[in-house]
Amino acid sequence: MNCENTIEAVLKQASLDIAASGSQSGTLDAAVLLCHVLDKPRSYLLTWPERALSDSEWQSFSQLLARRVSGEPVAYITGEREFWSLNLSVAPSTLIPRPDTERLVELALDKATTLDGDILDLGTGTGAIALALASELPQRQLFGVDFQHSAVELATNNAAKLKISNARFVQGSWFEPIDSGQQFAVIVSNPPYIDKKDPHLAQGDVRFEPSTALVAENKGLADIELISKQSVDYLSQGGWLLFEHGFEQGESVRDILLTQGFDNVMTEQDYAGNDRVTLGQWNNVSQ
Incomplete structure (x- = not known):
């Protein structure tokens, strides 16, 4: 993915990549994965769109993105899913x-x-x-x-x-x-x-x-x-x-x-x- 490694640019390209793989929720999927890597809430992505990812953050995100593009569910990738406002651990x-x-x-x-x-x-x-x-x-x-x-x-x-x-x-x-x-x-x-x-x-x-x-x-x-x-x-x-x-x-x-x-x-x-x-x-x- 050839683009700047800012949060905004990374999210934009990742959303397109996930959507191209057939997901109907590319934008949400990309945001959830990036929040998982950064260990930050969704609000952080909106507040700091120009913040650049470090090399290690970029590598981690790229690996998770590849798994999602292959079709693996986001919940299995992150190991968690919210249900009834409860943050549950999930597994395959x-x-x-x-x-x-x-x-x-x-x-x-x-x-x-x-x-x-x-x-x-x-x-x-x-x-x-x-x-x-x-x-x-x-x-x-x-x-x-x-x-x-x-x-x-x-x-x-x-x-x-x-x-x-x-x-x-x-x-x-x-x-x-x-x-x-x-x-x-x-x-x-x-x-x-x-x-x-x-x-x-x-x-x-x-x-x-x-x-x-x-x-x-x-x-x-x-x-x-x-x-x-x-x-x-x-x-x-x-x-x-x-x-x-x-x-x-x-x-x-x-x-x-x-x-x-x-x-x-x-x-x-x-x-x-x-x-x-x-x-x-x-x-x-x-x-």
Whole structure:
């Protein structure tokens, strides 16, 4: 990249390079990477646009830029991502927390405030959902489950870094590590829901994310079906089950919950107006 090494010039060229690689957020990506190298906030870039990068800063930025141009997600490059105003550490072993998932948190919070009891997050990954809920509900206990040991370790470290003490993370497959008879007011999950034939798996950031956290059998619905079936043994009277899912899966997920006997089944949209979260209430607990 042949240009002056001022912040302004570097950002301009890097934005073009990233955009040319296919990213729709070249300007933002370049700024985040440069802030990471300089260890400065975004405001610094605007305040000191004429400041020249040192040789070591330029070399570090060039290396990160090359990774982004190759398609690697910014969050994996920097090792962090903000979610629900929480600065989370991320790793290639987990999904990158996305803004759409904050809608799932909002709805889970809304339901949790109507009931007493613990809350369970299945497939917790970085711990994003559980930690967001725990930060808003400090008097409630949050449990997060993930099949990957590395994800449990990462989520636990995120909780410690954020000084969130009411969230605990355990390893296992869905309900496997949960004690029999333990009841939850809310069970929330952002499970794998992409069909293995979906062309989007070969595009964008998801190329770098773990397929085990993305892909499910039966057109992406297998894990949602399994969780729905097993959840009835762990939901308290009037408890809620909430799923994030693909934008074309709303009807299918509603059918799954209705077939399982859930009441008040509904699908809510994300900030872009797409079907994104389906939830239902369990009122059939044996007395």
